[in-house]
Amino acid sequence: MEFEYKEVPEKDKLAVFELIDLVISSLDDPSCFIPYEDWEYERMFDKSYAYLHGAYVDGKLVGIAQLYVEEKMLTDARKMLKLYDCKLAELGGNLVDPKYRHYGITTTLIRLQIDLAKRLGFECVVAYTHPENKAMNRVLAKLGMKYIDHSIICDIYPRNCYLLTNSI
Numbered sequence: 001m002e003f004e005y006k007e008v009p010e011k012d013k014l015a016v017f018e019l020i021d022l023v024i025s026s027l028d029d030p031s032c033f034i035p036y037e038d039w040e041y042e043r044m045f046d047k048s049y050a051y052l053h054g055a056y057v058d059g060k061l062v063g064i065a066q067l068y069v070e071e072k073m074l075t076d077a078r079k080m081l082k083l084y085d086c087k088l089a090e091l092g093g094n095l096v097d098p099k100y101r102h103y104g105i106t107t108t109l110i111r112l113q114i115d116l117a118k119r120l121g122f123e124c125v126v127a128y129t130h131p132e133n134k135a136m137n138r139v140l141a142k143l144g145m146k147y148i149d150h151s152i153i154c155d156i157y158p159r160n161c162y163l164l165t166n167s168i
């Protein structure tokens, strides 16, 4: 199958929201994805907050990923990792239409975002995933991210924490 990978333009906002609804409503374990809050939908295309990339098949959006760059989003990660000096970004918002999983979409989107982080001058990239989310743990490890620790996020979400440092 042929996929096109690109930054998602704002005109595809509805497709983004529909994809989020589809994936969240079909999760086997809802705790695998921390639901978006209203302000996150509003800032979906605001690059001072996050870069949004997508995978398309014949013009249809089938997967997304975000690279969070806003410093205030990274306070908890900095505390947990004791990383106060490096320029840090966070990967997240990884969602793929169930019909298009296991084709390497998330692997490609995250690779693209790590390259972007590097071009933007970031020195470290952090990512979190549910300990039982086998696909996401696999993707992060496969991309060379190092498992750091396990913690509880937002009081209720168990998460593995991965970090990519100087090599980015």
Ligand SMILES: CC(C)(COP(=O)(O)OP(=O)(O)OC[C@H]1O[C@@H](n2cnc3c(N)ncnc32)[C@H](O)[C@@H]1OP(=O)(O)O)[C@@H](O)C(=O)NCCC(=O)NCCS
Pocket: 023, 027, 032, 033, 063, 094, 095, 096, 097, 100, 101, 102, 103, 104, 105, 106, 107, 108, 128, 129, 130, 133, 134, 135, 136, 138, 139, 142
């Ligand atoms: C997690 C998710 C984004 C992965 O997307 P994807 O495009 O299918 O991922 P990829 O195809 O790039 O890679 C998946 C990898 O996990 C592996 N994998 C998938 N399911 C697996 C399982 N049950 N056990 C072990 N490995 C598994 C695949 O084999 C592949 O590894 P490989 O390339 O070495 O073979 C997708 O499953 C999804 O949308 N899940 C629901 C939302 C979610 O949990 N998001 C992540 C929040 S942190």
